[in-house]
Amino acid sequence: MKIAIIGSGYVGLTTGACFADVGHEVICVDNDAKKIKMLREGQIPIYEPGLEEIVKKNLARGFLHFTESIAEGVEKSLVIFIAVPTPPLEDGSVDMTYIERVARQIAAVLKEYRVIVDKSTVPVKTGEKVYQTIKRYNSHNIDFDVVSNPEFLREGVAVHDLLHPDRVVIGATSDRAINIMKELYSPFKAPILITDLNSAELIKHASNSFLALKISYINALSRICEAAGANVQMVAEGMGLDHRIGKHFLRAGIGWGGSCFPKDVAAFIKISQELGYDFKLLKEVSQINVDQKEHFLRKIKNVLWVLKEKRIGLLGLAFKNNTDDIRSSVAMDLATAFLKEGAIVQAFDPRAMEKAKEKLPSIHYCSSAQEVARDSDCIVIATEWEEFINLDWKSMKSAMISPIIFDGRNLLDKKKMINMGFHYIGIGN
């Protein structure tokens, strides 16, 4: 099937590449000329495991194309996905200008029936507004359908999540559009849930908020564990063995970050408020997340006393492992807080340093994790990169001025580190 994806960022590019990989003919559109030029040459502007291979493979076999022209995408494709940003405004509500502009741009070039699919994360009732907008600006009165098809991929494992989704949600009322969407997704062999437009849009905000809630819950428990002398990892394991609870998203840490949870939880609070419901539970979920980061900072200050002139070795800058994404990264927030207090921050991240350099040039960027330890007053683990587990911690220790580790992700084995002579401070243990 011929499809176009408007917006070739994280979601647009990974989705486009995976659709091409299962045999669809995909045109990825973006208004960033530099990005399109890079992509045409097979260069990938983001780090996502497995993505480069499938982009190159599908470019070579002619299943994947890149263009700056929305008109070209709309003309050549039956299904048009919208995957442009929906960033937060200052009050937490969603900036809808990107979606609205693309809806008008599609309407202006519509010549034949098309299915217009919203993949961006949007407030409930957006599909209705997109429909009205396209109808208004579609001067030739061409028939079209609007569908909501939210995306549930996680960065770092996006290719896997796209090729093997837990579920595909299709919010649509027209049989014609539903059948086209079912055919489009048939190669993925995933459960397909058909809903109305509004429910599909709500499923996305509800899912992200629930996952954030689960993490905030375990983070709140980590505080109780610290006060009671219990171990949050054991508590999480004991809870997670109950299938009704499940073991996933119960890793206590320094709080959730990334381009989606913070903005989507804030948006869902705002959307609920506009619908007349005060979502106090989610407000608390957000507050716990802020507290968790501040509590971690307090723990560091309790041990180091004054941060000014201290040399802090920071392991991790990305908002999570296996990505170079630093959007709303708690690791970056911590670095900013350390710098503000006058500390010297020497940091290493396996993938995110280029992006971090642009945002925080005053960090000293190290070429290896080992270098982070040199003459440091402590090491702070801020991103859950697995490769940090197997570092040569003995030699790290000998390079440090004082062997203190603040493990914000409970990545290391506490007993082992203490036996090695480290002063180890984790989360909830």
Ligand SMILES: NC(=O)C1=CN([C@@H]2O[C@H](COP(=O)(O)OP(=O)(O)OC[C@H]3O[C@@H](n4cnc5c(N)ncnc54)[C@H](O)[C@@H]3O)[C@@H](O)[C@H]2O)C=CC1
């Ligand atoms: N990043 C993620 O893991 C996930 C993101 N989402 C949602 O997907 C949407 C997109 O997010 P990302 O891909 O992360 O954003 P992004 O910022 O990485 O990509 C968006 C792309 O759209 C392009 N763009 C903006 N306006 C355009 C226009 N008028 N015409 C053509 N291209 C245009 C930008 O140049 C950019 O390349 C958001 O609503 C987000 O909440 C949903 C699931 C996962």
Ligand SMILES: O=C(O)[C@H]1O[C@H](OP(=O)(O)OP(=O)(O)OC[C@H]2O[C@@H](n3ccc(=O)[nH]c3=O)[C@H](O)[C@@H]2O)[C@H](O)[C@@H](O)[C@@H]1O
């Ligand atoms: O809408 C989105 O953009 C996506 O948001 C999240 O995906 P992502 O932000 O890529 O990453 P997650 O793996 O969910 O992690 C989010 C944050 O929570 C933290 N986290 C995660 C899990 C956990 O147990 N504990 C924890 O602190 C991570 O370190 C990270 O900062 C959701 O998991 C995806 O389903 C969704 O599609």
